[in-house]
Structure formats: C-alpha cells, structure tokens
Amino acid sequence: MPTSLRIALLLDPMSVSLDGPLSLRVRWGNHAPPLARELLGRGHTVRGFGAPPGLIPRSSEVPFEGAAAPGWWGKLRSFRPEILLAYEARSPAAVRGARMARKLGSALVLVDSALPEGGRRFAHLLTRLGEKLWGPFVRRTSGGFVALDEPTRVQALKLGFSPDLVRVVRHGVDTNAYRPGLSSTLVARHRIRGRILLYVGRIAEDRGLEVLISAFSRTVGQRADWNLALAGDGPALPSLRAQVERLGVADRVHWLGRPREEELPGLFAASTLLAIPARGESVTGRQIPGALSAGLPVIASDLPRFAGWVRHDEEGLLVRPGDMEAWTEAIRLAAGSPHARKRWAANGRRFALEHLAWNSVAREFEQVFHDARERVNAKLSVKSRTLAERTS
Numbered sequence: 569m570p571t572s573l574r575i576a577l578l579l580d581p582m583s584v585s586l587d588g589p590l591s592l593r594v595r596w597g598n599h600a601p602p603l604a605r606e607l608l609g610r611g612h613t614v615r616g617f618g619a620p621p622g623l624i625p626r627s628s629e630v631p632f633e634g635a636a637a638p639g640w641w642g643k644l645r646s647f648r649p650e651i652l653l654a655y656e657a658r659s660p661a662a663v664r665g666a667r668m669a670r671k672l673g674s675a676l677v678l679v680d681s682a683l684p685e686g687g688r689r690f691a692h693l694l695t696r697l698g699e700k701l702w703g704p705f706v707r708r709t710s711g712g713f714v715a716l717d718e719p720t721r722v723q724a725l726k727l728g729f730s731p732d733l734v735r736v737v738r739h740g741v742d743t744n745a746y747r748p749g750l751s752s753t754l755v756a757r758h759r760i761r762g763r764i765l766l767y768v769g770r771i772a773e774d775r776g777l778e779v780l781i782s783a784f785s786r787t788v789g790q791r792a793d794w795n796l797a798l799a800g801d802g803p804a805l806p807s808l809r810a811q812v813e814r815l816g817v818a819d820r821v822h823w824l825g826r827p828r829e830e831e832l833p834g835l836f837a838a839s840t841l842l843a844i845p846a847r848g849e850s851v852t853g854r855q856i857p858g859a860l861s862a863g864l865p866v867i868a869s870d871l872p873r874f875a876g877w878v879r880h881d882e883e884g885l886l887v888r889p890g891d892m893e894a895w896t897e898a899i900r901l902a903a904g905s906p907h908a909r910k911r912w913a914a915n916g917r918r919f920a921l922e923h924l925a926w927n928s929v930a931r932e933f934e935q936v937f938h939d940a941r942e943r944v945n946a947k948l949s950v951k952s953r954t955l956a957e958r959t960s
Contacts (some may be wrong), residue, residue, distance in 0.1 A: 572611045573937060576649035577604055579619040580661035596655045598854075599679070599716075600624055602740060606930040615725035616914030617644050618661050646670055651937050652676045657706060657713065657724070666702070666709035673948055675940035677712040677933075681739075681852070682720040703727065711940030714933065718876045719849065733943075734887035735936055738876065739857055743920055746861035748913070750837035754852065755798070758822050762793040765899065766839040766864075768827065768855050771802035776845030776869065776890060778811060783895040785815040788903045799824040799835065835864035840909065841902055844868040847890050865912035867898050881908070883916040 577600050591928070604614045605625045616624025617640055645668065654665035655680040669676040686863055707727070713734045715721040724734045765784060769775060778952045781796065788794035798808075798821065807821075832855070836842070842859045844851065846869045856877040859866055866884035868874040880886040885902060887892040902909060922928065 572613060573651050574647065574649045575615075575616065575651045575937075576612045576644060576647060576653060576665075576753055577619070577624055578644075578653060578654040578661040579616065579624075580656060592594045596679075597623060597858055598823045599739060602742065602926050603930060603933065606740075606926040607933070610930055610934070615647055618664075622779040625685045637695065640664075641668075643670065648672060648674075650674055650941065651859060653679060653933075655679050656695075656698075657710075657727075658695050658703050660698070662698070662706045664703040666706045669709055669711075669944075673944065675711040675937065675944045676706075676938050677714065677936055678706070678707050678710050679714045679716070680720055681716040682723045685751060686776075688807040699727070699841045711943045712936045714936055717873055719872050722872075735932070736876070737929060737932045737936070738924055739854070740926040741857035741861045741920060743791070743925045746833045746836065746858040746920075748837055748863035748917060750834040750862070752831070752834035752838035754824055754827060754831055754835050755838045757799075758797075758824060760797060761794050761820055762795055763788075763840040763903075764795050764797050764838065765841050766797050766799065766835065767843050767845075768799045768832070768835070769844075769851070771800045771805045771808060773804050773806075774847055774850050776847045777804065777808055777926045779846040779892055779895050780843050781808060781811055781817075781821070782815065782892060783899050784821075785817045786896050788816070789820050794840075794903065795820055795822055797824055797839070798829045801826045832858055833862060836864045839864055840926045841884075841899075842866045842873060843899075845887075845889070845895060846871060846874075849873060856926035857920065857924050861924060863913040863917045865902070865909050865916060868900060869894075869914075882912070882913050883919060 579596055579600060600616070600619065601624055604616065607614050608625060610629060613627045615626045638881060651655060652665040652669050652674055654662040657680045662678060665676050665860060668674065707729055710733060713724050714737045714738050715724055715734055716737065718736060721734050721736050727732060766787065767777065767780060777798070784796045789796065798946050800815065812818050836859050842855070842864050844853055844866065849871060853868065853874050856866055856874065860877065862959060866878045868878050868884065868886060869889040870886035871889060875886060878884050885898045887898045
C-alpha cells in the first residue's frame with residue numbers, strides 16, 4: 569500500500585437525525601471526524617463529501633483539476649480518490665461511491681453498524697429502499713466492508729457480502745479524553761457521595777431499568793455508601809420515579825438528566841460500575857468504549873452487541889437480560905468484590921489502549937484499504953486481459 573492515499577469519506581446528508589428537541593445530530597459524527605483526523609496524521613490526503621461543512625477534518629485545499637468542478641459529484645471526480653470510504657452500505661452515499669469507483673477504478677470500502685431493532689422507522693424505511701434500489705450494485709462494486717460490531721458482520725453476510733470482504737473493526741474512542749482519575753462536575757452538582765452504579769442512556773421501557781432499580785434496591789440500595797445514578801431522559805421517567813418511591817430507595821437514586829458529551833469522561837471516571845440492563849437489540853451500547861477507556865467496569869446484558877466489548881469476568885460481567893435474580897446476584901457480586909472491580913478496570917483500560925484508540929482503529933482501516941485495492945487491481949487486470957483477448 570502506498571505511504572499516502574487519497575481518501576474520500578462519503579456521508580449521506582439523510583443520516584442527520586433528531587437528537588432531542590430543536591437539535592440535530594449526524595449519525596456518524598462521532599466516527600468519521602476522529603477517523604479522518606487520525607488518517608491525516610498518518611500521512612493520507614483526506615476530504616469529506618456529503619457531510620455538513622466543517623464536520624470532517626481534511627487536508628489543505630487540494631486544487632481541482634481542469635475547470636471548476638461543480639457540485640458534489642464533480643468535486644469528488646476531480647479529487648480522484650484512490651479510496652472511497654462510504655458510510656452506511658445501503659445509503660445514497662454508498663451508491664454514489666460505487667458509481668465513482670467504477671469510473672475511476674478506485675476501491676470502495678463500506679462502513680456500517682446495524683440499525684437497532686425498534687429504532688427510527690424512517691431510518692429503517694430508507695435502508696430497505698436502498699437495498700431494493702441499489703444494494704446488489706453496491707455489493708458487486710465494494711472491495712471491503714467494515715462492520716463496527718458482530719451483529720453488523722452477521723447482517724452483512726445475510727445481505728450477500730462475501731466473508732472475505734467483511735471485517736469487524738470496533739468503534740474507536742479518544743483514550744486521552746476518556747481516562748481514569750478525572751472528576752465530575754455532575755457528581756459534585758448532585759452532591760453524590762460514595763460509590764456509584766451508573767446508567768447512561770434513554771429512560772425508556774425497553775432499557776430494562778425497572779429490573780436494574782429493583783436489583784439495586786435488593787442489594788446495595790440498602791447501604792449508605794452506594795448510589796444509583798441515572799443519566800438520561802425519556803418517557804419512562806415518571807413510572808420509574810414512582811417505582812423508586814415504592815421501593816423506599818429515593819434517597820439513594822439520583823436523576824442526573826441528559827449529560828453533555830463533554831461531561832461523560834468525568835462521569836465515567838468518577839463512577840464505580842456502569843450498568844447496561846437492555847432487554848434486546850434496540851440498545852447499541854455506544855457508551856461502552858468510553859467506559860472501558862476510563863477504567864469503568866461494565867455490567868451488561870448478555871447480548872451479541874455487548875459481548876464484543878465486554879468479556880465475562882474480564883472487563884465486567886454479562887448477565888441474562890431481564891432476569892431479576894441474575895441482575896441482583898451480579899450487583900451483589902460486583903459490589904462485594906473490590907479486587908475484581910480493580911482487575912476489570914485495568915483490563916478495560918488496557919483493551920481500550922490496545923484495540924479502541926483511534927491510532928489502532930486507523931491501522932486496521934489501512935489494512936482494509938490495502939486489501940480492497942488489491943481486489944480492485946485484480947479485477948482490473950482480469951478485465952484488461954479479457955479485453956486484450958477480444959481485440960487480438
């Protein structure tokens with residue numbers, strides 16, 4: 569692989585989704601920018617296409633060849649990337665990347681994460697439409713597929729991608745921002761003292777929070793040195809507050825509201841355990857990499873998405889989803905085993921540094937790029953030989 573590649577990151581503007589009242593979030597806004605920044609630091613020329621202005625870090629302006637290239641398509645063609653890295657395998661960005669790859673003889677690499685069950689209906693509708701309209705064309709053109717977790721790899725194989733193309737590369741994390749030893753203004757503001765069993769995410773019925781609250785009340789919720797902190801908002805908030813009152817643990821449960829992204833490193837570092845009691849695949853577990861990097865052990869439901877991050881009794885515990893007795897026993901075990909928590913924390917931090925730091929993630933992407941270019945070159949070579957034989 570050349571020491572420097574021209575890499576185009578392709579995002580679909582339709583991947584912008586509502587993220588709370590009066591705000592927008594780009595679905596890939598916490599993956600594409602740090603990956604681009606790391607690729608730049610490794611000597612590659614990087615540009616983003618289809619993303620909001622300023623989202624994707626990029627190389628200094630690369631002069632367009634010939635006449636001023638109008639529009640998204642013209643600028644991409646003029647940039648002449650060797651790698652087209654398209655987010656979401658069945659998005660308009662992916663089919664645009666496939667068409668450009670065919671025109672330029674470039675390598676198309678896809679990045680995806682399976683949509684959670686019960687997620688936004690509009691997103692699922694767009695995905696099904698993309699599969700019907702251009703899914704097979706994109707699969708035939710792609711030279712590589714990066715799955716961000718095991719469920720996505722399985723889904724890619726079901727869609728028809730060759731196993732040789734699909735590689736799991738876990739979502740990266742800023743291991744400098746998320747690190748042990750930080751303090752939390754949220755914890756101080758809510759006057760929380762003692763150990764913290766933390767939940768971060770949406771307060772909704774599919775999150776298993778009623779099981780977590782009951783298990784907490786049956787174990788460390790009866791002690792003055794443990795707290796349950798619920799950081800998030802959502803429709804189940806009133807019913808869960810009522811449950812907390814009925815169980816008599818209101819003085820040990822703290823409702824933090826939805827934390828800002830920049831508050832999470834300190835909150836993780838100041839907590840004792842992170843709980844993810846999800847009942848099914850509707851929860852992605854996107855907070856797990858940051859928790860591991862901060863040295864925060866994780867107790868999570870034993871689901872495929874989470875098993876790729878947390879190994880039982882290595883970085884925390886995996887528990888049967890929705891099982892009250894299992895969750896009660898897991899909390900009791902973790903709370904009563906400070907040496908195990910220390911070991912889990914050290915293992916999680918080590919795992920993050922070795923596998924989740926963006927420099928490690930970028931190295932894996934470079935290998936995917938190398939393999940994709942070899943596949944494309946092999947196809948072009950066969951095509952050239954076939955054409956030569958026909959004309960001879």
